[in-house]
Each structure stands twice: as C-alpha cells, then as structure tokens.
Amino acid sequence: MNFTRWSARLPGTQRRAAARIDRGSVPAARGEYDRRPEPPSPDSDATDARAASTAAKRAERAESNETSGAGSADGPADAHGTPTLEQFAVRELLGRLPALVALVHGPEHRITYLNDAYSAAFGHRPIGAPAAEACPELVELGLLPLMDQVLRGGKQRTVKSRRVQGGGSYTITCMPADPAGDGAESGVLVFAADVTDHAEAAERLRASERRHRETAVTLQRSLLPQELEQPDDLRIAAEYRPGGTDAAVGGDWYDVITLGAGRSALVIGDVMGRGVRAAAVMGQLRTAVRAYARLDLPPHEVLQLLDGLASEIDATQIATCVYAVHDPNEGQLVYASAGHLPILVRDADGVVHRAEEPTGPPLGTGGWLHTSGTIALPPGSLAVLYTDGLVERRGEDIDEGVAALEQALAGASGSPQVVCDRLIRSLGVTAEHDDDVAVLVLQHPARAGADAELFHNAALELLGGVEAAPRARAFASGVLASWRFPVELCDLGVLAASELVANSLQHGTPPMRLRLRRTDRRLTIEVTDGDDNLPRRRRAESEDEAGRGISIVATIASSWGSRRTPGGGKAVWCEFALPDRPEQPA
Numbered sequence: 001m002n003f004t005r006w007s008a009r010l011p012g013t014q015r016r017a018a019a020r021i022d023r024g025s026v027p028a029a030r031g032e033y034d035r036r037p038e039p040p041s042p043d044s045d046a047t048d049a050r051a052a053s054t055a056a057k058r059a060e061r062a063e064s065n066e067t068s069g070a071g072s073a074d075g076p077a078d079a080h081g082t083p084t085l086e087q088f089a090v091r092e093l094l095g096r097l098p099a100l101v102a103l104v105h106g107p108e109h110r111i112t113y114l115n116d117a118y119s120a121a122f123g124h125r126p127i128g129a130p131a132a133e134a135c136p137e138l139v140e141l142g143l144l145p146l147m148d149q150v151l152r153g154g155k156q157r158t159v160k161s162r163r164v165q166g167g168g169s170y171t172i173t174c175m176p177a178d179p180a181g182d183g184a185e186s187g188v189l190v191f192a193a194d195v196t197d198h199a200e201a202a203e204r205l206r207a208s209e210r211r212h213r214e215t216a217v218t219l220q221r222s223l224l225p226q227e228l229e230q231p232d233d234l235r236i237a238a239e240y241r242p243g244g245t246d247a248a249v250g251g252d253w254y255d256v257i258t259l260g261a262g263r264s265a266l267v268i269g270d271v272m273g274r275g276v277r278a279a280a281v282m283g284q285l286r287t288a289v290r291a292y293a294r295l296d297l298p299p300h301e302v303l304q305l306l307d308g309l310a311s312e313i314d315a316t317q318i319a320t321c322v323y324a325v326h327d328p329n330e331g332q333l334v335y336a337s338a339g340h341l342p343i344l345v346r347d348a349d350g351v352v353h354r355a356e357e358p359t360g361p362p363l364g365t366g367g368w369l370h371t372s373g374t375i376a377l378p379p380g381s382l383a384v385l386y387t388d389g390l391v392e393r394r395g396e397d398i399d400e401g402v403a404a405l406e407q408a409l410a411g412a413s414g415s416p417q418v419v420c421d422r423l424i425r426s427l428g429v430t431a432e433h434d435d436d437v438a439v440l441v442l443q444h445p446a447r448a449g450a451d452a453e454l455f456h457n458a459a460l461e462l463l464g465g466v467e468a469a470p471r472a473r474a475f476a477s478g479v480l481a482s483w484r485f486p487v488e489l490c491d492l493g494v495l496a497a498s499e500l501v502a503n504s505l506q507h508g509t510p511p512m513r514l515r516l517r518r519t520d521r522r523l524t525i526e527v528t529d530g531d532d533n534l535p536r537r538r539r540a541e542s543e544d545e546a547g548r549g550i551s552i553v554a555t556i557a558s559s560w561g562s563r564r565t566p567g568g569g570k571a572v573w574c575e576f577a578l579p580d581r582p583e584q585p586a
Contacts, residue, residue, distance in 0.1 A: 099194070100170070102138075103177060104131050105187035109147055111135070112187060121167070121194075137164055138190070143172060147188045150174045154186075161199050168196035216276045217242050220251075223283035229256045231264040232519035233328040233455075234442050237416035241429055241437040243389070250436035251278035251319065252387045253286050257293045260561045261524050261573040262328045262517060265293045268385040268440050269321035269340070272362070281317050285310065285363070289323065296563035299323045299336035300370040303363070307338065310364035318364040322385055326377060326442070329457070329515070333383065334566075336372045338363045341388060341402065344409055348380030348446065352406045372566075380446035382419065384409055389435035390427050401427070416441040454520040456483060462501060462512035462527075472501040472514050476525070479516050485523070489576060492556050493523060496574050499549040500527040503535060503572065518578075522558070526573035534562045534570055 094101050094115050103113040109131040119125070125134045132144060141162045150157055156175040163169045170192040178186040220242065228236050238254050251271025259265055267289050271278045288309050292302045302323050310319055322343060324335035335343060335355060339362035343355040355375040360368045377383055384405070391401030408426035412419045420441045429437050447455060458479045462468040476497035480490040497514060504512050508529030517524045537550045554560050557574035564570050 100190075100192035102131075102135075102190040102192075103187060104147065104190065105177075105179075107148075107151065108132075109144065109188065118192075137167070140164055141170070141172065143174065143190065147174050147190070150176050150188050151186065161195055161202075163199065168194055169199035171195050212275070216279055219276060220279045220282070223279065223286060224253055225255055229258050229264070231256075231258060231262070231326070232521050233262060234264060234326060234444060235416050236266075236440070236442045237420045238438070238440045239420045239424060241389075241424065241433065243433055243435050250274055250389070251282035252389065252436040252438035253282045254385070254438050254440045255286055255289060256440075257290055259293065259296055259325065259563075260559060260575065261526055261571070262519065263296075264326045266324045266326065266333075266385060266440060266442060267293075267321065268387065268438060269319055269363075270387040270389075270436075270438070271317060271319040273317055277314075278317070281310075281314055281319070284313050285319060285321070289321075296561065298372055298566060299325055299334055300372040303336045303338050303360070303370045307363050307366060307368070307370070311366055315364070318362040320362045320388075324385070326444075329517070331376065331378050331444075332374050333377050334372055334374050336360075336370050338370065341386060341391065341398075343375060344384045344402075344406060345375055345377060346382045346384075346409050346412075347378070350410050352410050354402075354406070377444050379444050382409075382416070382441065382443045384419075384423065385440040385442075386423075387436065387438045389433065389437040390424070390429065390439060392435065394434075416443045419443075451520075455518065457515070457517050459513055459515045462504070462514055466505065468512070469498065469501055469505060473498050475514065476516060480523075483518055486579075489523070489578075492576060493525060496553050496557055496576075497525050497527075499553050500525060500572055500574070503527075503549045504529045507531065507533070507535070508570070521578055523576040523578060524573060525575075526571055528565060528569060528571045530569040532564050532568055532570050534564065535572060 091113075094113070097115060098117055100118040100121055101113075101115040102111065102118055104110060105112045111125055111127050111129055111131060111134060113127075114125055122135070122137050131138050131147075138144060141164060142159075146157050146159065154176050156173060158171070158173045160171045161169050162172065172190065172192045175189045175191065176186055177189045221240070224240055225238075228238055230236060236256055238256075240252065240254070243250065251269075251273060253267075253269055253271075255265075255267040257265040257267070267286075269282070269285065269289075271282045271285065273281070285306065288306060289302065292305050297305075303321065306321065306323075310317070319338075320340040321338045322335060322340040324333045324343065326333055333343065333345075333355075337355075337359040339359065342359070345353045345355070347353070353375065355373065358371045358373050360370045375383075386405070388398065391405050392398050393401060405423065405427060408423050409419075412422045412426075414422075420439050423439060423441075424437065458475075460472060460475045462472060473494055476494045477490065480493045485493070493516075497516070501512075501514060504527045508531040510530055512527065512529045515524075515526045515528070517526070535550050537554055539551075550560070553574050558577045560572075560574040562570055562572045
C-alpha cells in the first residue's frame, strides 16, 4: 500500500501540507507525485492500517496546534517532539510540590485549591470556605491584609520567615491569579516555602552572638571601676554605655586613682577593636596604668611606659589614652595624650576651653617621646574626658562632634552625674548607638561659708640652716591649733613636720618649703626641696644615730610617700585621717 497517496485523503492533511509550504519547507523531489501506485501486498494490510491510524492522530494534533498557535515559544511539541507547557497537568505538578500552595478567590478569599503539602502541614480545609474562617494559620501569619493588597494592586507581595505558633517558619509569596483573564474577579495564589531549618539555624546564631556579646559586656564592666574614688577636692562621675545589639563591645575604659597628698590621676582610654579581645587588652592596660600611677611619675612618663607595654601585650592592637593629674595646690591639670581627643574645661562663667597640645600617637606605635601639658582647673570649673563614641558619627567630621560637645557642655549645669547624663543625651547616644561611649566628668567645686572653713592651706619657706627646724615646729604647732584639731592630732602633726623638715635639712638642698593642708577628711604635711633623691624607709640599728625619721612618720601617719617634682627636686608627704564630723541636725 502506498502510504503517501493514502494519507493525502485524511482530514486536515491538505491544510498541513499547505502550512508546510507557507513556512518555507523544501518541495518534494521532482517526479514524486507522478509515480504510479504499486499494487498492495496482502501481508502489509495490517501494518498499513496501524500506520494510517497513527498518522491520522498526528494530523489531528497538528491541526489543533496550528489553530492554537503552534510553533510559538509556549506552544506544544516542536519539530523535535519536545513537550510544551500545555501538555503538563498543572494540578498534578502543584500537588507534588514540597512547598505549600493555596489558591483563594474573590474578596472573601474563598478556598479554591490546597495542595497535598498544605493539607499535610495544617490539615484538611473545606473548599469554598472563606480563608478567615477555615484557615486560622493564614490569620496567624498575618496574610489576609497582604492578600487584600495583592487583590487591590495586582502586584505580588513577599514576607520572610514568619513563624506559626507550634509549627514551622515559612517565607510566603502572594501572587495575583486571574482565571478569566478579564480582571473582573481575581484570586490570590499563596506559595509558602518551609524555612524552619534556616530560621532555627539563624536563631541559634543570634543566640550565640547574644551570649558572646553578654560575655564581652560582662567582662568589660567587671574590668571598669566598680566604685569611683572620690578625692577631697573633686567631685567625679563617670558613665559607660556599650554599643547597640548590632555593635560589638569595644575597649573603652576610665579610672580615678588617688596619688596621695591631695593629688589624683584621671585616666580615659579606648582600645581600637571590638569584642572580648579588645576588652581583655583594655583590662591589662588599666591594671598597668594603676601600677605606674603608684610610682607618682609625670603623665608623659606614664604614657611612655604604657606605649612599650601595649606593643608587648598585642602588636596588632593600638589604643588611645589621656592621663591627667590634678594637684589642688596648683589648681590645674597636668596631662599627656596618646592620640586621644582633647580634654574640655568649662569655667565658672560657662566659657569652654579645649586642651589642644601636646598630643602624641596612640599607644603601641612606639618610637615617640610623649610630653606633658597643663590646663587650668580653678574652683567652680568642670572638666570632661570622653571617648570617640560620644562625638564620632558616620558621614560627619569628628571636629563637628567635638564642637557639638563644647556647646552642650557650655549649657550643662548641676552635679557631675547630671552633667554626664545631659551630655550623653545631647549628643544623641541611645541604646542602639553604634559604638561604645565612656565619659568622665570632674568638678572642682567653689566652696563658701562653713564648707570653706574645712579647707585651708598654710606654707613656710625654710630659710637658713639648722635653725629652720624649730621655726618649722613652731609654725606647725600654731597652724594646727588655729585649725582646732584635737591636742593628740596636733602633737602628731608637729612631730611629723619636725621629722620631715629634719630629713630635708640633712639630705636635701634649697629651696625648701613646709606646706600644711587640711580638707574635710584629712590633714596633709608636705616638705619639698631641690634634691631629687627620693628617701626610703629602712631599719635603723640600735647604735645608729640617724635613719629613723621616715620610719617614725610611717608609724604615726595614715600614709606617706614621695615624688619628684617637675622643676627638679622632690616632695615628701604624709597624711592623717580626720575623725568623722558629727552630723548636723536638719
């Protein structure tokens, strides 16, 4: 049987042939249509019938494809027999998806379809029921308002990692679905991907970060002073604020160290870096500062020692620091800075001064000789030491932040703690601040009335030779009696002054001076001379005629010490604690 001639009679074959010609197919070879048919073979009738049936089905499918747009990108099978989208059962595909799929229709979001994954996750839901009644999980996920937005705007919306109580976490996309294509009444296709494992892993990571942050904050706070020392002549307050939850804890620190003889050291610093490592370096530097401060060295020498130590602790970590010493007899701050921001001082009349130079490089850089500077701190004034977290902002020059702090300090008043809180608020430091903040505020109060009677100074120049000793004893006795000290304390004070003067006359050089100073808490006796050899306490043998003076002073006084003075020479001092004053009735 000639299949070519026979199939030409099938319905649609002529149209398909014409379509091939229109699409530019190659014409048949010459003489093919003039060939006479051969007589059919009896054995090939069954085979030809099956082939004819298959050809007829293909012809009908081709005719249907041509009618619906065959040959397009979205059309059915192409010339190679590749299936197209129309040949797949969408319902079957959606049913096999591991993601949750729901189709709702109309403004009431009536359920049209739920795939197997959705039913397995939340149970069977009746088709045709409103989602607000039949799908409480959609209400819990807050999807109903989102689906309303999709219906109104015709744009898809996505929400990430929303959790169902007692269930998993899902990332959900709501897409508009218009079955008729005319937009008269459309629906919403809800596609929910299960991200429970991802959400739990993210939560574990956040919990780990919280624990790490809490550890760093705890370490940081434990290394800071738990209670600030309060010198007799100053009122001090400090505040530390860690950065927000998105910022790792830094290495900011502050400290107040009592040096004796009414002098106090004030320290603030910032280790560059974040986390436990920066806090650990900070703790080592703070401990070293306290140790070096006990040597009563000038500020620049303390920073010189810290510079070498910082390189040994961690060569990759550098730190900025300001070390300042307040001497009530001089009424000023002597300071040295290692790459830190300048100290600000506000006078009693509200004028703010900035301590500019000298400033050296940060600690840990090495190869720099630090120097000390001075700034006046008279009665009624207030000074602020701070770290860069208070004044540094992204996109702004740090000088603008310092200028803003000067303006805020000029208008701040009250106790040091009140001033500290106001400065932090004025500079916009919140719980979500992106950096640590440390602030140290010290106030030199101006005293008057009965309070001023508790603070006195008296000094005597020790001129001449050995005759200066009896003059010093007489001066000390008269001054202590005028300050209305008990007789026992007056005797001890005169004895200490006599021993210190005798030691200076024997081992020191002019000029010599005896200074007596009292506060509301202690009596200080100090002798200065031009020799820089510091005395030391030693054990005198029974046959020795000297060497007992310092031992006597150390025995009768509450504390004693010595230091080298900036202009050359030394100062030797001792202190006596005063008895507590009885409380006055209100």
